[in-house]
Amino acid sequence: MRRSRASTDQAAARGGVRGALAGEDGSASLEFIVGGVLLLVPIVYLMLALGTIQAQSLGVEAAARHTARAISTATDAADAAGRAERVLASVIDEYGLDPDGVQFRWTCADAAGDCPSAGASLVVTVAARVPLPFMPPVFDLDRIGSVPVEASAVQKVSRFWVGGS
Numbered sequence: 001m002r003r004s005r006a007s008t009d010q011a012a013a014r015g016g017v018r019g020a021l022a023g024e025d026g027s028a029s030l031e032f033i034v035g036g037v038l039l040l041v042p043i044v045y046l047m048l049a050l051g052t053i054q055a056q057s058l059g060v061e062a063a064a065r066h067t068a069r070a071i072s073t074a075t076d077a078a079d080a081a082g083r084a085e086r087v088l089a090s091v092i093d094e095y096g097l098d099p100d101g102v103q104f105r106w107t108c109a110d111a112a113g114d115c116p117s118a119g120a121s122l123v124v125t126v127a128a129r130v131p132l133p134f135m136p137p138v139f140d141l142d143r144i145g146s147v148p149v150e151a152s153a154v155q156k157v158s159r160f161w162v163g164g165s
Contacts, residue, residue, distance in 0.1 A: 059095025118161035
């Protein structure tokens with residue numbers, strides 16, 4: 001039996017809050033489910049996306065740091081290139097990076113000749129694109145819905161470097 005607005009106001013005046021709430025008919029469980037789904041789905045997706053971006057950015061950072069160390073401790077240029085490839089492949093495999101999407105380059109900040117060279121500051125930069133979860137490859141959405149991550153590491157090459165100048 002539904003009460004009219006006037007009877008609800010009279011109940012509120014007589015019984016306070018309890019009397020006012022007595023006439024309220026609602027489906028709190030339905031409201032909770034609909035509201036929960038509307039709020040929970042975007043929050044879960046945001047957590048998945050941020051977790052994926054964080055994992056990939058840690059991988060890119062590790063690749064830059066470990067590759068810079070490997071190159072700077074190499075004995076010559078050929079050894080440096082081989083070490084860089086092995087370390088980069090290892091980090092890509094360990095962190096689950098896309099091998100085709102990783103860009104890698106190294107330069108020497110203050111080298112007079114070849115890079116790497118004795119006493120130079122080696123700068124290694126690794127970049128990748130992180131695809132967002134559940135982005136389909138239709139209409140190139142997986143490329144559009146991706147986040148670029150990049151990391152750089154600087155390492156001083158030993159002054160006893162024998163390869164190069």
